[in-house]
Amino acid sequence: MSAAPQAPLRLVVLGLSLSSSWGNGHATTYRALLKAFAGRGHDVLFLERDVPWYAAHRDLPEPGFCDLALYADLDGLAEYRGAIAAADAVIVGSYVPDGIAAGARVLDWARGVTAFYDIDTPVTLAALETGTCAYLAADQIRDYDLYLSFTGGPTLRRLERTYGAPAARALYCSVDPEAYPALDRPARYDLSYLGTYSPDRQPALERLLIEPARRAPELRFAVAGPQYPAGIDWPANVERIEHLPPDRHPDFYAASRYTLNVTRADMVRAGWSPSVRLFEAGACGTPVISDRWDGLETLLVPEREILLPEGPEAVLSTLRTQSEAERRRLGQAARTAILARHTAAARAADLEHVLAEARTRRGAGRPAASDLAIIGH
The missing domain is CATH 3.40.50.2000 (Glycogen Phosphorylase B;)
Structure with a gap:
């Protein structure tokens, strides 16, 4: 302005x-x-x-x-x-x-x-x-x-x-682009998520990451963040990281083929409530898979700058079938949009x-x- x-x-x-x-x-x-x-x-x-x-x-x-x-x-x-x-x-x-x-x-x-x-x-x-x-x-x-x-x-x-x-x-x-640069790292995870545990986010995390992990033991997943209850049944192919300080976020995103954005229930109902992780991951050039909420399309263009799968099968279809060229194009499109409007x-x-x-x-x-x-x- x-x-x-x-x-x-x-x-x-x-x-x-x-x-x-x-x-x-x-x-x-x-x-x-x-x-x-x-x-x-x-x-x-x-x-x-x-x-x-x-x-x-x-x-x-x-x-x-x-x-x-x-x-x-x-x-x-x-x-x-x-x-x-x-x-x-x-x-x-x-x-x-x-x-x-x-x-x-x-x-x-x-x-x-x-x-x-x-x-x-x-x-x-x-x-x-x-x-x-x-x-x-x-x-x-x-x-x-x-x-x-x-x-x-x-x-x-x-x-x-x-x-x-x-x-x-x-x-x-x-996002501070200097703190969240795009890095070239070998892929360690097919899909990752970075966020503190919240009960109202957990159903979406279950639907969009944990259940896909159960159905695809050959793929690799990660969830980073504190306060997750001990009783969660994590599949063997989900790596848990208790806390990841901000200076390690870019490496985490760079090691992820895709990363997940999950929104709290009150914010889904209100719409127009982007998470900071949405912008940080996008600035790193990592393609983002997200839940849906009103107003998201005013920030990033669905299917061109962000993916909005409805459930586990749609997530797995992306992870298994999307070409590397298309994956990179999606990540670059998100990075361009975020650096232009959301710094x-x-x-x-x-x-x-x-x-x-x-x-x-x-x-x-x-x-x-x-x-x-x-x-x-």
Whole structure:
């Protein structure tokens, strides 16, 4: 959206994690986006709650492209009150521990633009409906100047009309092409999957990888990611990798003839919710097999840039019969599309643009929350 960087901004981000990619997809998203945003001349401070499960798996303790500060608890956040107040913009992310209370402090302290960045929008909305969301209160949405969402499409209008968000804008995940290059490696797997265990993703993983593996013992498969229950019946030809840090992702994808993208159930229902793995694998030039959801065709062209088989036999047909030339063509087409439209640099420009819009709205006098139309809430 923005061809040239604006005047330098001071941005503070309260996110789930930047230092550790263990068991979450937030860290790689923040790393790519904030590295590119800082590359446009902006100053970034990332505030991360110091929790033991990430402390034990820190793979980026010193980001280099931004300042990283760890705080022990809500009281510890007060140390950064001055930085929050002085910032041109402050972003609070989804799944931040004590996120409702942390967000209330940000909304009280900040003098610049405030934004909520939802990396889990359909999950958030489902939890808001049942009153179980631990990191965002429904009545806070109208108080943030901007709602940045991993989900686009109709969900954006819902956030504005039902919850009173002054402006809801899609800010999809992205990829840093320097961190996810196309590598030439011998094929080790016919089909791979990289992702933390999630119960609502497991049926699709079963249908599109585990069952094909059972039916084709001569083919090779891999599933990388933590937290899978011990009771899963893995076929002998499925290699399990407990955790794969980001710097090993490109080699993993390069060693895969095809890789699988699987989407959480809430995100399938909402549509327009691409996974970061979709862009990372595609940037590496590895052909992607995916489940189906509305809006996917607006990101990658089915059958030309991504494959959408309906079940195990269709997956096996691709693995067994698609020519090597066609496989390479598919991977290159996906890589070309992603490098053209879905890089971190593109998202950083988008972020710059929507923050500028929000600053303009603040200058013009945003309507008070009490004046906003709240429908069906």
